[in-house]
Every structure is written in C-alpha cells, then in structure tokens.
Amino acid sequence: MSSPREPIFELIVVSEDAQGNPHIAPFGIRRRNHQVLIAPYRPSTSLDNLLQQGRATLNMTDDVRVFAGALIGHECWTLKRDNQAWVLDSALSYQTLKLQQVEDDELRPTLYFDVLESKTLSAFAGYNRAQNAVIELAVLVSRLHLLPIAQIKQEMQYLHNAISKTAGEREWQAWQWLAEKIAQYPESR
Ligand SMILES: Cc1cc2nc3c(=O)[nH]c(=O)nc-3n(C[C@H](O)[C@H](O)[C@H](O)COP(=O)(O)O)c2cc1C
Numbered sequence: 001m002s003s004p005r006e007p008i009f010e011l012i013v014v015s016e017d018a019q020g021n022p023h024i025a026p027f028g029i030r031r032r033n034h035q036v037l038i039a040p041y042r043p044s045t046s047l048d049n050l051l052q053q054g055r056a057t058l059n060m061t062d063d064v065r066v067f068a069g070a071l072i073g074h075e076c077w078t079l080k081r082d083n084q085a086w087v088l089d090s091a092l093s094y095q096t097l098k099l100q101q102v103e104d105d106e107l108r109p110t111l112y113f114d115v116l117e118s119k120t121l122s123a124f125a126g127y128n129r130a131q132n133a134v135i136e137l138a139v140l141v142s143r144l145h146l147l148p149i150a151q152i153k154q155e156m157q158y159l160h161n162a163i164s165k166t167a168g169e170r171e172w173q174a175w176q177w178l179a180e181k182i183a184q185y186p187e188s189r
Pocket of ligand 1: 010011024025026027028029039040041042043044045046047067071135138139142
C-alpha cells in the first residue's frame, strides 16, 4: 500500500534478460526504508527480467527523449557497462539494485529492492516545464489502449503550453515522437 506522502519518481529502469541483454523502460518508483519499490503491470518484459535476474539499474536522466524513445521503440540512447551497472549516456546519477522481496499480485506485483551502489555523474540543472510535459504525455501514450483518445488530445493541448514556452531541442524531439504515436493510433483516425 502506498502512503499519500510517498512521492513517485519517474526514472529509467534497466533490466537484463537471461543472455545479459539490457532492456530499458520508464517506471514510476517509490523509496521506502532505504529500499526502492517498482510495481510493473503484467505483462511486462521488465517484470520477467527483474524476477529472473533479481537485479536492475535505476537511471536518473533529464533527457526526456529516453522516456519517449523507450515507449515508441526508438533507441535514442547509448548504454555503457560500469561494473554491474547499465548506465545511460545522459544519466545524472544511477543506482544498482538487488531484488529482496516480491509482493505478488495478479495485476501489478510490487518488487522491493536493496540499493547496492549509488553514483552521481552530473548536477541537477533545475526544473524544466517542458520536460514535465513530455513525461506527462509519455504516461498518456503508455495508456493509449486504456484512455479515450479525446481525453488524451485535450490533455495534450494543455501540456503543449509548456512545450511552446520552455522546450529545448531534446524536449521538442521527444514531444514530436509522442505526438506522432498518438496521431497514428488507430482509434484517432
Ligand atoms: C513516466 C512513466 C512511468 C511509468 N510507470 C510505470 C509503472 O510504474 N508501472 C508500469 O507497469 N508501467 C509504467 N509505465 C509504462 C511502462 O514504461 C511501459 O508499459 C513499458 O513498456 C514497460 O513494459 P516492458 O517492461 O514490457 O517494456 C510508465 C511509463 C512512463 C512513461
């Protein structure tokens, strides 16, 4: 159960398949008692990997193209190995995780991880409204099959204010990829 005072942070989770190939996906994670909680909806490749391998790397990045690119299958990042970690070229920091406990659920299990290692690579540059707008649109794109398309387009119109006022090149690009995905969605034709 989540407490109302427990914030959710949107990060990139890198898991590994049985062959050691990395898989990246955005997840909203929670932190509780020095542990990291990840709750993937079934079915999920990340969930399969996390349960099978019992480890992951959390990447904190302000390059929102990674969130959009991971969702639409556009590989716009470079990952490098640093000991046990998979690190994005744009990572500000990362943490390696080891699975400790699983709270099983048919729809959405919760996985509890211990943090093995934390590294900071760059400083936080400050809040950017366009980055937030891209994250919000990415969440909507991940729910295209669940939400009415009219609602998504209405929210998109509001979010676009922050894009037009505060986006840089990376945010424009990510926004465009997500907007194309929405335009191509069958129910929006
Ligand atoms: C910002 C953001 C946060 C997300 N958080 C979650 C989450 O907490 N749980 C989840 O199941 N999916 C979440 N998603 C959707 C997954 O990233 C997406 O479904 C992804 O494809 C995971 O599936 P996979 O593990 O099969 O790749 C989120 C998407 C975005 C853009």
